[in-house]
Amino acid sequence: MADPNNLPALCSIDEFLKHDYDFIVIGGGTAGLVVAARLTENANVNVGVLEAGAANIGDPMILTPAMYTKAIGDPKYDWLHKSVVQKSAGNITIDQPRGKGLGGSSAINYQMYVRGHKVDYDDWEKLGNKGWGFKDLLPYFTKHEHFDDPSSYTTKPNIPLETTYDAGLHGTDGPIHTSFSTWRLPQEKEWMAASSTLGENMGSPLEAWSGDHMGMHHSLSTIDRSNGELTGTRSYATTGYLLPNAGRPNLKVLVEALVTNLIISEAGEVTGVEFLHEDKPHTVLAKKEVVLSAGTIKSPQILELSGIGNPSILSGAGIKCVVDNAQVGENFQDHPATAIGYELVEGEKSLDMLQQEPELQAAMASYMTDKSGPLSSGGAAMGFASYADLATPAEVKSLQELILSDKYPGHNEATKKLIAGSLGDHNYGSLQLVLLAATLDLRYPGNQKVLLQPPAEQLGKQGLALAACLARPVSVGTIHITSSDPKIDPAIDPGYLTHPADIEVFVKGLELLEKMAATSPFKEKIKRKYHPVELDFGDRNSVEEYLRHTCATEYHPLGSVAMGKKGVGAVDDRLKVWGAKGVRVVDASVMPLHVSGNIVSSVYAIAEKASDMIKEDWGL
Template sequence: MDSAKDFVIVGGGLSGLVIAARLTEDPDVTVTVPEAGNDHTADPRIRTPALWLSVLGSPEFDWDYHTTPQKGLNGKVIPLSQGKLLGGSSAINGQAFVANSKATVDAWGEFGNLGWDWETLYPYYKKFHTICQPSTETVNHLHLNYLDENLRSTDGPVQASFPEVIDDPIPGAWVDTLAALGHPASGDPSSGQFTGGHINPMTIDPNTHTRSDAATAYLEPVKARQNLRVITGALAEKLVIDTTGAEPRVIGVQIRKDGNPVLIKAGKEVLLAAGVFGSPKLLELSGIGSRERLERLSIPVVVDNPNVGENLQDHPNVGISFEVTDGVKTLDNISRQEPSAIAAAMEEYTTKKTGPFAIGGNFVGSILPIPDSVEFPSDEATLDEILNTASDTTPGPFSPYHATFVHSILRNRNEGPGNLFAYVAYSNFVPEEAGANIVTKATTEGNFLTICAALLHPLSLGSAHISSSDPAEKPTIDPRYLEHPLDLEVLARYFRHINRVVQTEPLSQYLKPNGRRSNDAPIDMDDLAEVKEYVKKAALSCWHPTSSCAMLPLDKGGVVDSDLKVYGVCNLRVVDSSVLPIATRGNPQTTVYAVAERAADIIRAAISSDVDVEA
């Protein structure tokens, strides 16, 4: 084969496998994918939807990253799970399937990324997945009448479906309660323009009732291709860069396999798909990053770009558990690991593919605006006072552009800068034995409904950087949760709105009056000062980090351009969640799939252009 068409894709996660599958549709293009993790595609802990919590924090499946002590959270250290296996985080996440917003994607283009907007990206959102048509019974029980059949994707590789929980009253009550509070579903969530309460699908194959991820959807059907090579257990240590020409040129990747260094040459390009923490780490290990940082670690500087590893964004969330009335089914007996409950659930899943083990993480959610709701004053003067009091203090060249966007979303009555979501199990937010063990180690007797508030567009911008030249060392991750004062103002008000939700019919009828709540919950949820203190103690991550190698103009904080090429070096692109300029409105996985699909087309167009030039 023509070695000039060889690609090396670093990372066999979500985006890496999408691009590998698409590029190797051309038999003349060869692709090698080194992946640090192993192949757990057939592992029942990965395939069984409800067992995702059992692998979080395990070094065999999870990079098990942790933040630095967070100033905005009273010094709390937050665990950040990221998939370390074929399929990446798509193989260990909670399987929630939530669409991004048109306003968020359109902002990418407004920041200076030519050709990136909702109209361009929307076909790629539809391309990567299929949503199974829910039954009439499911539509009625989950109150899914807002779905638009004309928007439903029907022929993509990733399979998504709605949960079959017709004996659970909570989901329907949730949708009706939010509607009663002025938050009815405004339309189909996949339209890009949506607010209100909703039930989201999950990446679960409705035929097999197993997780559908990048490994099963993209790799499994094509793994026998002669032009595709996947190497597991291969840690990428650095890029190999030729600096003898006018511009540095990436010619390969050094990996460590079975304890030995191995060079994989790239005749065409190297594509980084190592994730929001792995991609900036590999750039810095290879001499692409802040000169000051690299020289301090005795790493030769190839490209001085202080934007590498900056602009990190994530969705902080904070929740509270409420005791439910007798007879309401929850997952508490399973989360307490009661043997009889686990045995019964496993028996039902094994024989019928139904029951608690057939369902992933949370599927009861919402997208809620700020004006006229969520405890914020409706008059513009008071809203202006709050926005102006919480001045923009986040450093960096992207900060003013980012702040302008976030302020526009806060003011837009048709957009949602935050959400509330719920699941039927107790959660231990305080003290700090939370994180990955938040549900699985709950020991409180009884049955509970947990409701969380999440901030979807935080103004706090963090960072992820190497602290050593050793590739085996984990990066230093500082999301700076709630350090921007407006983030605390907004998240606290979303959390306070939970009090209205639980006091409103029909949801209130399923909660015990004066029932128990989770540990250290605020006594008076209407007291904003008390709520703020609880938020700082109890906040966690939604595990949605993005933007550490942002697609932006260089002077606005960019690491890659609109073709996803790394500034200052040839033959190198980044394609993963790190390139998203701003946090997504909801779970990032749908957007990462869409971006990877579009990236494959961009790269294929470049290949065709090269062929034309050579001809």
């Protein structure tokens, strides 16, 4: 790995301010580092990156795949955002972990590499976003990917890989490595076998990254298994896009620089950025464009702090409106998740073994020796199930009518039609199911530090959790500033479970988890259900109450600066902010509708496509 103390691109404030820049990228995260790397391929293009967090280069907490549970909730790596009180989800605030530092959330995520269903991206195009369908994005999925084929692994897996794949559908020379874990939860094989008996679409897909991922399979992870220097470590935006290009003289990166606002004229033209470094204000100009890649929470905040947004919201925060764009901060979507916890029979092991000293020492020794063992693992077995397969035709029809009615606020009519249609599609995964390799404290879904640890009564025991997540929630939320102070978080309201349709889909997911746990050969691995100890699935009120009090984030917030037609989206399909000049947004916030599965692959693809758009627009 490059020496973090000798990276020419990482510079001091004085060095950063010496240079002139064609482009300023706000946010050195998952998307921002992609844009910076691609634009500086042209030696005549100068790019400056402002990152609010630290560099964290070479940090074992980030590089060690299984350490994400420790990084989440640590202020060194996580912004520690919290939602406003979720009245429809336990009446609590719910943590919204987001990566802070170079690499952004790609530095602290679960490393599960999932491409959405082709319907997800085709529906973006149906919403008026030309060039954003699956066939248009597929080249950018392969462009960012470096698939490490299992046939090349030097570490033998602890259990055989039973997921099929087509290497021809994957990238082989991109910056981000993807691989299958060489250490897998021992119960994955039985879970997948049991699941395959529960429905026609519940077996393993032929190629889960082809645009059709129905059924259960081993997940790919963004972990390097190329047998090189970084084998067995997290592959993320920093290792993939920054470090190989950190010697470029036309790339400068300043960390611990908090952007306060864009420099914008009365006519709505953005010419630069104001930021704080060591609490001192500074200004930097962009000759061509500012690229806002601060993420789903920070990007709308920065736009609103700059006077771009809904006039009534801006005035309430003491900000003068320069560009009237009421869609900024709207359309916020996240995948809500719920789970059931199970204790394993004697002799079975999960990642809970790392809570015990001998097993932890052995795992550390394996990882230090050849980057193998449980510490080298990311992601898990997972898959997708169709609501249409789990419900009766009458239930599907009733749910679709509920979504299309005007009874509840939420998405616009065009989006509601797409969501309703997908719920009736037997080939669309409305539910993501995940086998989580450790005991969780499901009593505290809003507190990540507690949730990701076993409850006291389960210490010393081995367990796991089965999670169900909504792929396309009907509930929608907002992110808006309440203060002109950039250090104060905006009001983050995911609106979890505010639409009753989400409860209907979640109930089917919870019932499916119970069936999985009661089906051979997986059921022979289960000793008991530790949470909830008692839940009568015949009592609808009890099931709904459980769902509302175990709802947590699946860490996939997006859509708060969505692309769409003028008056519908906040940015156009070239990602330029409606009503403004000289600024475009490139991150998860531009996605107009949620995708089925984890979002990091989609963010990389968006950033790769956006980089080409910027080059095209400027003739670079």
